[in-house]
Amino acid sequence: MAKFILPALALAGTALAQCDGPSFTISASEDASQLASCQTYDGDIIIASEVSGQVQLNGVSSITGDLRCTNASQLTALSADRLSSIGGTFDLEELQILSSLRLPSISRVNRVRWIALPGLQSLNFGAGINAANNVYISNTGLTDLRGIELTAVGAMDINNNQYLRTINVNSLTNVTQALSFSANGMNLAIEFPNLEAAGNLTFRNVSSISMPSLANVPGSIGFYSNPFESFAAPNLTATGNTIAFVDSPMLSNLSFPSLELIGGGLLLANNSELTQIAGSFPALSTINGDINFYGTFENVAFPSLTDVKGAATVYTSSTNGTICDLFNRAKTGQAIKGQVTCETGSTNTANNGTGTRSGSGSSRSSGAAVANLNFDPSAPLTGFAAFVAALLFI
Ligand SMILES: *[C@@H]1O[C@H](CO)[C@@H](O)[C@H](O)[C@H]1NC(C)=O
Ligand SMILES: *[C@@H]1O[C@H](CO)[C@@H](O)[C@H](O)[C@H]1NC(C)=O
Ligand SMILES: *[C@@H]1O[C@H](CO)[C@@H](O)[C@H](O)[C@H]1NC(C)=O
């Protein structure tokens, strides 16, 4: 009898010990069953690169450290029936034929880091991940992000996922650090219906973006090389840093009806269809950085703008001389504190603004000496005229 009990006890002892880290390495698919009695695994679980086929990490509901797998070129499927939280990084890299990721109970992951998973087209996640500090998804076969159902996230960077067509994170309201999307599918449509606050926002190669609830951006918002025709931020009132729209060849309509403060600069560059700037920023009163406009715009109006702390650099192919008159008057009327450089009939319109300053203009006074370069001495601004100029671009 004893000879049967002993191995059983030994096994139980091992199983218990295996629930404590620092780490457990799954070297073959069947090793995963050794963790089945661990409700919590205290440490990292590593799937070795030689593992092939499927790994079923059943039984474990929580991992305090990482769940990692790198370079397992023959791994096809990973499942974990009860796993709800990963305290470290959920790190999957270079898994060439992984096509199934089934975690029906997963809800909290500290960091998601998925890189080079070309066979992974969808997630099988139940209610999905609702909280994460950091999400980085690059070069996967995913066509959407169903399963990433965050309500809040520190930073999210989604890049080079060429099959990605839609992103709709309906529950996301707050992004404390940054959201970044670049070089994903050609026709990627992004919707964040309830996003209210985001630290920094960067969008590259995105065909449509909807953020109707966005109200506050403590950092900057940058749009680069996006094939969209319009962008609207109806509820955005303030940004802490720069707003940039660069190289969007079809963009013709910008709408920021509630925006009052830009904490950095305003950069509009190389958007060849953006012929109207009048009407886009009706409530904007303060720009703490510089204005940099390069393009084809035929008119400019900022009916509420009274304070630009930085400089204004304006190049347009339009021959409408009134545009430069307005900027020069604004300089004379002290609405623009820094240097004004303005050129109509310009060929410098495909400039993407790289190298232009867009940060805070608070420490700049150097432009003052040259500010009068464009000043029209025949129109001295005093009294009512000066007041009108101070209310820039009526
Ligand atoms: C994965 O493979 C690449 C290239 O073969 C190698 O550089 C890298 O060190 C490997 N990573 C791990 C964790 O084995
Ligand atoms: C989102 O951020 C705003 C401030 O930016 C804060 O007032 C609000 O409580 C946050 N909401 C959540 C759900 O964290
Ligand atoms: C993103 O846009 C840039 C600039 O237009 C372009 O060079 C690049 O090929 C685009 N990338 C993708 C994945 O569409």
Ligand SMILES: *[C@@H]1O[C@H](CO)[C@@H](O)[C@H](O)[C@H]1NC(C)=O
């Ligand atoms: C935005 O990004 C800049 C530069 O990377 C960084 O310094 C800043 O802290 C970020 N803002 C927020 C609110 O995270």
Ligand SMILES: *[C@@H]1O[C@H](CO)[C@@H](O)[C@H](O)[C@H]1NC(C)=O
């Ligand atoms: C925009 O802001 C208003 C006022 O705060 C609010 O009532 C409305 O629901 C917001 N719209 C969206 C789409 O969040």
Ligand SMILES: *[C@@H]1O[C@H](CO)[C@@H](O)[C@H](O)[C@H]1NC(C)=O
């Ligand atoms: C620009 O977009 C805004 C908001 O979406 C819309 O109300 C307005 O009619 C558009 N203007 C033009 C000229 O299309």
Ligand SMILES: *[C@@H]1O[C@H](CO)[C@@H](O)[C@H](O)[C@H]1NC(C)=O
């Ligand atoms: C020239 O620019 C001014 C100021 O933006 C604008 O009011 C006017 O309509 C423009 N003229 C033409 C012909 O576009």
Ligand SMILES: *[C@@H]1O[C@H](CO)[C@@H](O)[C@H](O)[C@H]1NC(C)=O
């Ligand atoms: C701007 O254009 C220059 C040269 O044309 C290029 O080197 C640079 O990468 C571009 N920057 C951006 C942000 O597109």
Ligand SMILES: *[C@@H]1O[C@H](CO)[C@@H](O)[C@H](O)[C@H]1NC(C)=O
């Ligand atoms: C300006 O936009 C055009 C068309 O999108 C693009 O080909 C060119 O590279 C851009 N120039 C710069 C300097 O970004």
